[in-house]
Amino acid sequence: MSETTKFLLSETDLPKDWYNVSPDLPSPLPPPLHPGTKQPIGPEDLAPIFPMEIIRQEVSQDRWVPIPVEVRDIYRLWRPTPLYRAHRLEAALDLPDRVRIFYKYEGVSPSGSHKPNTAVPQAFYNKLEGVKRIATETGAGQWGSSLAMACAFFGIDLKVYMVKISYAQKPYRRALMEAYGATCIPSPSMDTNAGRTILANDPDSTGSLGIAISEAVEDAATRDDTKYALGSVLNHVLMHQTVIGQEALKQLEMAEAWPDVVIGCAGGGSNFAGLVLPFIREKMAGKDIRIIAAEPAACPTLTRGTYAYDFGDTSMLTPLVKMHTLGHSFVPAGIHAGGLRYHGMAPLVSHLLEHNLIEAQAVKQRAAFEAAITFVRSEGILPAPEPTHAIRLTIDEAIRAKEAGESKTILFGLCGHGHFDLSAYDSYLSGSLQDYEHPQEAIDAALAELPVISA
Amino acid sequence: MSETTKFLLSETDLPKDWYNVSPDLPSPLPPPLHPGTKQPIGPEDLAPIFPMEIIRQEVSQDRWVPIPVEVRDIYRLWRPTPLYRAHRLEAALDLPDRVRIFYKYEGVSPSGSHKPNTAVPQAFYNKLEGVKRIATETGAGQWGSSLAMACAFFGIDLKVYMVKISYAQKPYRRALMEAYGATCIPSPSMDTNAGRTILANDPDSTGSLGIAISEAVEDAATRDDTKYALGSVLNHVLMHQTVIGQEALKQLEMAEAWPDVVIGCAGGGSNFAGLVLPFIREKMAGKDIRIIAAEPAACPTLTRGTYAYDFGDTSMLTPLVKMHTLGHSFVPAGIHAGGLRYHGMAPLVSHLLEHNLIEAQAVKQRAAFEAAITFVRSEGILPAPEPTHAIRLTIDEAIRAKEAGESKTILFGLCGHGHFDLSAYDSYLSGSLQDYEHPQEAIDAALAELPVISA
Numbered sequence: 069m070s071e072t073t074k075f076l077l078s079e080t081d082l083p084k085d086w087y088n089v090s091p092d093l094p095s096p097l098p099p100p101l102h103p104g105t106k107q108p109i110g111p112e113d114l115a116p117i118f119p120m121e122i123i124r125q126e127v128s129q130d131r132w133v134p135i136p137v138e139v140r141d142i143y144r145l146w147r148p149t150p151l152y153r154a155h156r157l158e159a160a161l162d163l164p165d166r167v168r169i170f171y172k173y174e175g176v177s178p179s180g181s182h183k184p185n186t187a188v189p190q191a192f193y194n195k196l197e198g199v200k201r202i203a204t205e206t207g208a209g210q211w212g213s214s215l216a217m218a219c220a221f222f223g224i225d226l227k228v229y230m231v232k233i234s235y236a237q238k239p240y241r242r243a244l245m246e247a248y249g250a251t252c253i254p255s256p257s258m259d260t261n262a263g264r265t266i267l268a269n270d271p272d273s274t275g276s277l278g279i280a281i282s283e284a285v286e287d288a289a290t291r292d293d294t295k296y297a298l299g300s301v302l303n304h305v306l307m308h309q310t311v312i313g314q315e316a317l318k319q320l321e322m323a324e325a326w327p328d329v330v331i332g333c334a335g336g337g338s339n340f341a342g343l344v345l346p347f348i349r350e351k352m353a354g355k356d357i358r359i360i361a362a363e364p365a366a367c368p369t370l371t372r373g374t375y376a377y378d379f380g381d382t383s384m385l386t387p388l389v390k391m392h393t394l395g396h397s398f399v400p401a402g403i404h405a406g407g408l409r410y411h412g413m414a415p416l417v418s419h420l421l422e423h424n425l426i427e428a429q430a431v432k433q434r435a436a437f438e439a440a441i442t443f444v445r446s447e448g449i450l451p452a453p454e455p456t457h458a459i460r461l462t463i464d465e466a467i468r469a470k471e472a473g474e475s476k477t478i479l480f481g482l483c484g485h486g487h488f489d490l491s492a493y494d495s496y497l498s499g500s501l502q503d504y505e506h507p508q509e510a511i512d513a514a515l516a517e518l519p520v521i522s523a
Numbered sequence: 524m525s526e527t528t529k530f531l532l533s534e535t536d537l538p539k540d541w542y543n544v545s546p547d548l549p550s551p552l553p554p555p556l557h558p559g560t561k562q563p564i565g566p567e568d569l570a571p572i573f574p575m576e577i578i579r580q581e582v583s584q585d586r587w588v589p590i591p592v593e594v595r596d597i598y599r600l601w602r603p604t605p606l607y608r609a610h611r612l613e614a615a616l617d618l619p620d621r622v623r624i625f626y627k628y629e630g631v632s633p634s635g636s637h638k639p640n641t642a643v644p645q646a647f648y649n650k651l652e653g654v655k656r657i658a659t660e661t662g663a664g665q666w667g668s669s670l671a672m673a674c675a676f677f678g679i680d681l682k683v684y685m686v687k688i689s690y691a692q693k694p695y696r697r698a699l700m701e702a703y704g705a706t707c708i709p710s711p712s713m714d715t716n717a718g719r720t721i722l723a724n725d726p727d728s729t730g731s732l733g734i735a736i737s738e739a740v741e742d743a744a745t746r747d748d749t750k751y752a753l754g755s756v757l758n759h760v761l762m763h764q765t766v767i768g769q770e771a772l773k774q775l776e777m778a779e780a781w782p783d784v785v786i787g788c789a790g791g792g793s794n795f796a797g798l799v800l801p802f803i804r805e806k807m808a809g810k811d812i813r814i815i816a817a818e819p820a821a822c823p824t825l826t827r828g829t830y831a832y833d834f835g836d837t838s839m840l841t842p843l844v845k846m847h848t849l850g851h852s853f854v855p856a857g858i859h860a861g862g863l864r865y866h867g868m869a870p871l872v873s874h875l876l877e878h879n880l881i882e883a884q885a886v887k888q889r890a891a892f893e894a895a896i897t898f899v900r901s902e903g904i905l906p907a908p909e910p911t912h913a914i915r916l917t918i919d920e921a922i923r924a925k926e927a928g929e930s931k932t933i934l935f936g937l938c939g940h941g942h943f944d945l946s947a948y949d950s951y952l953s954g955s956l957q958d959y960e961h962p963q964e965a966i967d968a969a970l971a972e973l974p975v976i977s978a
Contacts, residue, residue, distance in 0.1 A: 073599050076531060144528050145607075145903055152600075156676070176631055178903035180942060220900040221611070240945030247899050247948045444702050445675040448600055448633035487635060487942040490695030493702045 309342020733837025764797020
């Protein structure tokens with residue numbers, strides 16, 4: 069072996085700007101619509117819940133948006149993150165020299181995932197505009213704990229509405245948020261009208277991400293000192309994550325490699341976009357590259373959803389955005405990759421698929437964990453359940469290239485470690501993990517509830 | 524801010540040798556004694572359970588022992604590890620410029636702690652000598668999972684005897700070992716004479732580290748294809764960990780800083796020694812430096828134990844070593860810092876204390892977690908319960924220097940992240956965490972059972 073394994077950048081190589089793909093798109097993004105009037109919304113519609121700089125970034129046409137020095141100071145606690153040549157995985161797969169695998173690892177952040185890349189700037193802009201308190205929702209807790217850390221850095225109070233069933237099942241995620249100083253309560257709660265209404269109808273409600281979003285948005289909209297923050301889907305969130313792909317580009321240059329294929333897992337879309345958008349820019353400039361989104365077969369937004377205007381939440385309170393969706397009433401099965409259980413997909417990622425700039429493939433969770441076991445026994449790092457989907461596709465691509473006699477360089481995103489997710493591994497290793505695939509009728513039924521938008 | 528925060532070395536700066544302090548000691552280490560004859564043991568006594576290269580390293584008088592290229596290839600998956608200037612912690616403590624805090628972070632390893640630094644070479648030397656299978660014990664699972672990873676890299680079968688109560692309480696640590704391919708069973712088990720004997724007398728035994736050691740040693744001693752491996756205490760284990768301190772020395776040079784104080788937590792002693800031995804060498808060469816071992820008040824080996832020959836296990840099967848001990852029958856309270864719950868201390872560390880080359884201070888766990896909360900809310904990284912003891916002493920030293928108007932640079936070891944330990948934080952934050960301090964009679968009673976060695 070003895071070749072370079074880990075490509076590290078110095079602190080001075082930390083990106084100075086986020087990359088905003090909007091001005092480079094082949095056609096403009098369809099505008100978000102007001103949930104009531106179904107007319108395009110303006111900044112004033114978002115001002116009650118977001119700070120102005122976030123709203124500005126959401127619609128910005130600047131290709132490069134400077135990263136504030138205060139944000140870079142925090143990024144450098146864990147950034148630049150390493151890019152690895154997967155020598156040992158290649159050996160485990162018995163790949164020839166012409167088939168190479170690289171991965172970019174975000175699990176070195178304090179919360180163990182890519183989420184702090186956007187949590188930190190969001191907290192910072194709120195701080196700049198005098199916001200004292202933020203409300204957000206969280207499912208399994210990765211976003212909630214990352215924002216809790218960011219709020220601790222800037223002295224902002226945080227209230228996290230955590231889906232009640234997760235709150236009960238994952239007390240340690242709550243403990244992590246509390247260690248950072250956040251307040252975390254089970255949703256639906258008695259603290260909001262939305263929560264009280266749900267509880268009046270169903271006192272035993274176990275909650276949902278849709279309900280928790282409604283509670284957090286109401287909290288922010290009804291308190292002068294409070295704004296709202298979201299961990300994926302929106303343009304500014306995806307843009308903040310582009311530090312991942314920008315670093316990976318530099319690191320592949322150090323490795324004297326160019327990827328034929330880039331693979332990332334896609335739930336709401338921010339991890340995927342953060343890795344691939346800088347490569348999309350190269351692709352639009354003429355570089356030869358395939359870009360693949362790996363999604364779960366149990367929530368196949370890109371591969372089986374439709375491209376249409378839909379609500380971001382199940383309660384139909386958010387603006388309508390044009391995206392690949394399974395319908396806001398679609399309920400994904402309880403797969404372990406909680407971060408991939410979202411009925412929609414970021415409008416930007418959806419737009420790229422419509423323009424054939426990316427591809428998408430669905431992966432079943434048993435096949436994903438099988439790939440994860442091959443990975444952890446060769447590379448040592450235990451992947452979170454979400455990126456196991458990307459690992460599965462990476463291994464499949466590598467084996468195909470080996471068998472076809474082709475040369476191929478593959479880059480995939482390892483967006484987090486699995487130290488919080490050992491129950492999923494326990495379930496897989498004990499043989500009790502199930503595959504889920506929704507019958508077409510279930511998807512058709514949810515799609516039948518899409519809102520009707522006159523063109 | 525905008526000053527350098529994270530001092531990173533390149534792969535080429537990874538140490539090429541381990542530092543062996545033995546030839547530099549002011550007097551030789553007292554020899555280990557045979558548990559039956561009470562006479563000094565020789566290599567032949569250890570050959571049934573350890574590979575020859577490990578035995579050679581255990582008694583080596585070479586100051587520098589080359590790190591094999593195969594081991595360095597794996598080290599570089601996570602090494603060199605970062606050294607941080609704790610700018611944000613300093614700000615949170617309102618320290619003047621003349622008081623500076625640095626920390627060396629080992630939590631970036633795949634298993635989240637310093638343990639792989641010795642697991643990898645131990646597995647490698649076993650592989651070299653044709654060993655097909657290793658047996659070991661584990662308490663909470665940090666050592667078991669690190670050795671499981673190392674064995675996966677070299678294709679060695681691993682059987683881990685895990686203390687039964689931990690096996691039941693921490694199914695996810697078991698799942699991590701199994702993800703790496705190891706077999707993990709609760710101890711006492713029916714697989715060994717030692718286990719069967721215990722179970723015959725007490726079918727409900729919840730096990731202990733002492734029992735698990737007995738089972739693993741018996742397993743290795745009675746099978747030709749199997750050796751035993753230990754995760755702390757012994758000289759070779761401490762030596763493998765010196766990559767930590769060697770890197771820290773280089774990184775402080777980059778930072779143009781010299782530490783007035785170095786602080787590490789000490790359980791069996793390998794993490795502490797790994798950080799401080801390279802600084803001990805500088806101290807013996809005349810450099811001005813204080814070196815402090817942070818231990819739990821609930822298991823105060825160095826501060827309240829005695830320096831005497833004692834058994835390494837509670838079952839009195841291991842060789843006798845001269846060390847600071849609370850007596851092999853001492854049962855520490857159930858503090859969350861499982862890695863610090865050992866009745867003895869590495870003979871090397873004990874010897875350094877006898878020669879006044881180090882100091883020791885005991886810390887209560889509530890005070891330790893209080894410091895950890897200050898740390899996580901400023902630096903972002905959630906510490907494992909063990910290094911919270913070092914953080915407590917670091918903060919105390921810093922505040923004292925600030926109040927006394929002194930200049931002071933402090934380095935401490937952050938040997939692991941706390942993502943596996945959120946139940947401990949939950950317990951602290953909910954107010955249910957208790958302090959434990961053993962009454963002197965309990966310690967005296969255990970010390971009365973020390974073996975009598977004729978001089």
